[in-house]
Amino acid sequence: MKAILCSKCNSDKIVQNASVRCRAESGKTLVLRIVRRPDALIFKKAIESEVVARVCGECGYTEFYAEEPQALYSAHMESLQ
Numbered sequence: 001m002k003a004i005l006c007s008k009c010n011s012d013k014i015v016q017n018a019s020v021r022c023r024a025e026s027g028k029t030l031v032l033r034i035v036r037r038p039d040a041l042i043f044k045k046a047i048e049s050e051v052v053a054r055v056c057g058e059c060g061y062t063e064f065y066a067e068e069p070q071a072l073y074s075a076h077m078e079s080l081q
Contacts (some may be wrong), residue, residue: 021038
């Protein structure tokens with residue numbers, strides 16, 4: 001398996017899948033949301049994906065990732081039609 005390195009300092013001390021929470025909403029998980037049918041009045045068919053983070057244990061650099069990127073992209077493409 002390929003080692004994950006920090007894109008800023010090249011360290012291999014990476015914390016993976018760290019939870020990303022929103023304090024303003026009682027600690028709920030942060031999500032990305034794509035609406036498949038933005039012009040619809042109802043039944044917009046939204047797709048959501050939780051956000052996870054990778055944190056460098058050396059310099060603190062943090063990257064965010066969607067857990068369901070394929071579903072988000074599919075919804076995005078459908079919204080363009």
